[in-house]
Amino acid sequence: MSTFQAPKGTYDLIPPKSAVTLAVREAIAAPLKNSGYGYIETPGFENVELFSRGVGESTDIVSKEMYAFETKGGDKLALRPEGTASVLRAALEANLHKAGNLPVKLWYSGSYYRYERPQKGRYRHFSQVGAEAIGAEDPALDAELIILAHQAYRSLGLRDFRILLNSLGDKECRPVYRDALQSFLRALELDEDTRRRIEINPLRVLDDKRAEVQKQLVGAPMLRDYLCDACKAYHEEVRELLTAAGVGYEDDEKLVRGLDYYTRTTFEFVHDGLGSQSAVGGGGRYDGLSEMIGGPALPSVGWALGVDRTILALEAEGIELELPSTTSVFAVPLGEEARRVLFGLVTELRRAGVAADFSYGAKGLKGAMKSANRSGARYTVVAGERDLAEGVVQLKDMQSGEQSPVPLADAANTIRERLA
Numbered sequence: 001m002s003t004f005q006a007p008k009g010t011y012d013l014i015p016p017k018s019a020v021t022l023a024v025r026e027a028i029a030a031p032l033k034n035s036g037y038g039y040i041e042t043p044g045f046e047n048v049e050l051f052s053r054g055v056g057e058s059t060d061i062v063s064k065e066m067y068a069f070e071t072k073g074g075d076k077l078a079l080r081p082e083g084t085a086s087v088l089r090a091a092l093e094a095n096l097h098k099a100g101n102l103p104v105k106l107w108y109s110g111s112y113y114r115y116e117r118p119q120k121g122r123y124r125h126f127s128q129v130g131a132e133a134i135g136a137e138d139p140a141l142d143a144e145l146i147i148l149a150h151q152a153y154r155s156l157g158l159r160d161f162r163i164l165l166n167s168l169g170d171k172e173c174r175p176v177y178r179d180a181l182q183s184f185l186r187a188l189e190l191d192e193d194t195r196r197r198i199e200i201n202p203l204r205v206l207d208d209k210r211a212e213v214q215k216q217l218v219g220a221p222m223l224r225d226y227l228c229d230a231c232k233a234y235h236e237e238v239r240e241l242l243t244a245a246g247v248g249y250e251d252d253e254k255l256v257r258g259l260d261y262y263t264r265t266t267f268e269f270v271h272d273g274l275g276s277q278s279a280v281g282g283g284g285r286y287d288g289l290s291e292m293i294g295g296p297a298l299p300s301v302g303w304a305l306g307v308d309r310t311i312l313a314l315e316a317e318g319i320e321l322e323l324p325s326t327t328s329v330f331a332v333p334l335g336e337e338a339r340r341v342l343f344g345l346v347t348e349l350r351r352a353g354v355a356a357d358f359s360y361g362a363k364g365l366k367g368a369m370k371s372a373n374r375s376g377a378r379y380t381v382v383a384g385e386r387d388l389a390e391g392v393v394q395l396k397d398m399q400s401g402e403q404s405p406v407p408l409a410d411a412a413n414t415i416r417e418r419l420a
């Protein structure tokens with residue numbers, strides 16, 4: 001192993017590609033900022049209990065994937081594996097739900113940690129942008145979130161994604177279904193692990209990817225047939241609002257998702273160019289979560305989109321985001337006096353909001369022009385002793401290759417005008 005290798009299952013974001021990551025985060029956040037969602041940031045770790053209670057002891061996330069540890073002071077903490085439980089905890093701590101303005105709408109962006117088997121699109125450190133709407137039960141809110149995620153992906157130019165939609169029922173109808181499903185599953189030929197799962201979280205068995213399991217699931221009772229009238233009406237309204245907004249979706253009665261806290265609306269965004277790690281984002285309604293972590297009843301809905309997989313989806317569709325060049329002007333001084341003068345000009349340009357960079361280190365003209373080229377700058381400013389003696393700098397248009405002297409005293413304004 002090389003000394004400089006990042007830990008297994010992680011990777012670094014490095015220029016110029018890191019600019020794509022920033023742009024993707026921006027693109028996902030933009031529709032949220034435009035729809036009443038305020039930015040929230042929570043710690044990278046929490047008391048482990050928040051996740052074991054909130055996400056659920058029986059889930060893969062908590063039982064297998066969580067980075068849990070004890071501090072020197074004896075606190076039991078975990079690196080956050082997901083965002084929803086933390087955001088709800090923070091909202092409750094700050095009493096946002098008591099300000100008389102529900103739903104509380106929040107968005108976040110950050111790093112998440114899961115001890116998973118690393119593969120393409122599955123990392124131990126990954127990045128999500130998420131949104132939560134806390135404290136309201138309204139099908140329009142579920143629809144809003146799905147529409148905003150759809151809008152975010154579309155704004156990036158993505159087309160080959162699909163929305164899978166399901167309802168998981170509520171505390172009235174899901175227990176009845178759960179019993180029926182358990183009776184069905186107990187009669188099947190399944191391995192030890194799966195039999196245990198039947199008792200703890202039978203809905204997850206439906207999600208089993210193995211063909212020999214799927215084969216036996218034919219004829220399993222479907223939640224759709226057990227939904228109570230209230231859940232049915234709610235789901236129908238979500239579907240109608242999506243359709244009216246021109247957002248297509250597929251009903252997927254087997255979509256259960258890996259977290260215990262979901263109720264009613266659940267959805268996943270899948271991309272068809274990603275192979276087995278096809279989920280680019282997912283979410284749903286979690287009406288019981290607040291009570292699970294010790295808070296009041298606060299019906300809520302949210303999603304999290306995976307930034308890493310969204311970038312893979314862009315690559316799969318061959319989409320190159322139009323990222324403006326980071327540097328507009330590059331300064332190349334020839335000699336000590338020119339260094340001072342051009343450094344001053346660069347500072348002036350930067351203060352005026354022009355993206356400018358400078359040839360540092362003792363480079364010759366050739367090396368400096370190479371740096372200017374690499375910077376992607378539209379203009380290069382070159383100056384030597386003779387130029388300064390004449391009170392000018394040479395302004396080179398890097399697109400046309402044309403070069404002309406401009407008066408030094410007026411250089412910053414001239415450059416700004418030409419860039420405008």
Ligand code: ATP
Pocket residue numbers: 082114116121122123124125126127128257258277278279280281282283304305306307308309310
């Ligand atoms: P999967 O079924 O692929 O494990 P998940 O259901 O565990 O996904 P969520 O908890 O819903 O994923 O997280 C939302 C999104 O975050 C996912 O759709 C995915 O894009 C991304 N994501 C989740 N886990 C990882 C990971 N280990 N590496 C990279 N991205 C991830």
Ligand code: MG
Pocket residue numbers: 258
């Ligand atoms: Mg997972």
